[in-house]
Amino acid sequence: MTEKKKTTIVLFSGDYDKAMAAYIIANGAAAYDHEVTIFHTFWGLNALRKDEPIAVKKNFIEKMFGKMMPRGAEKMGLSRMNFAGVGPKMIKDIMKKHNALPLPQLIEMAQEQDVKLVACTMTMDLLGLHKDELLDNIVYAGVAAYLGDAQDGNVNLFI
Numbered sequence: 001m002t003e004k005k006k007t008t009i010v011l012f013s014g015d016y017d018k019a020m021a022a023y024i025i026a027n028g029a030a031a032y033d034h035e036v037t038i039f040h041t042f043w044g045l046n047a048l049r050k051d052e053p054i055a056v057k058k059n060f061i062e063k064m065f066g067k068m069m070p071r072g073a074e075k076m077g078l079s080r081m082n083f084a085g086v087g088p089k090m091i092k093d094i095m096k097k098h099n100a101l102p103l104p105q106l107i108e109m110a111q112e113q114d115v116k117l118v119a120c121t122m123t124m125d126l127l128g129l130h131k132d133e134l135l136d137n138i139v140y141a142g143v144a145a146y147l148g149d150a151q152d153g154n155v156n157l158f159i
Helices: 016-031 042-048 061-066 083-097 103-112 121-127 143-150
Strands: 006-011 035-040 118-120 139-141 155-156
Touching: 006 016, 006 042, 006 143, 016 035, 016 042, 016 083, 016 103, 016 155, 035 042, 035 139, 035 143, 042 103, 042 121, 103 118, 118 121, 118 143, 121 139, 139 143
Parallel strands: 006 035, 006 155, 035 118, 118 139
Antiparallel strands: none
16 A cells, blocks of 8 residues: 655745645645645745634734734735735636636635645744634644654645
8 A cells, every 4th residue: 555645835925826826736736635734834824814803812012913914815915916905806806707716715625625734833923823813623833743744745845
């Protein structure tokens, strides 16, 4: 019996298009029966944030980070051609016309395919993010856990 191939992705970017690429690759790898992990760190954690504000106790700096970062995958900007928020609207319209799934649905699909979505706990501490503010059914771990997944990886990507 052959072992499953492993794909790991570090999602560092908070850009909508880069997060989409990570999730398209993850879903494709899962469809090819790979064991897939996406390790969300720094701005990549925004893909895991819930859309609605969650009442949690934060200090001043944590509150400021929370206000500056987009709340949820749908509010992330583009890496290029953001144009004060017009670019994401344009690309989402084009995606809709071409029946491409938006990022929130790609995230749902990844969860349905048992892609392991990991939130970096060190970055959560640095940015003042609390578990209540992130999506349900994700894993919380540090870099050692990611390295454990990646060391046997057939595909390891940094996005």
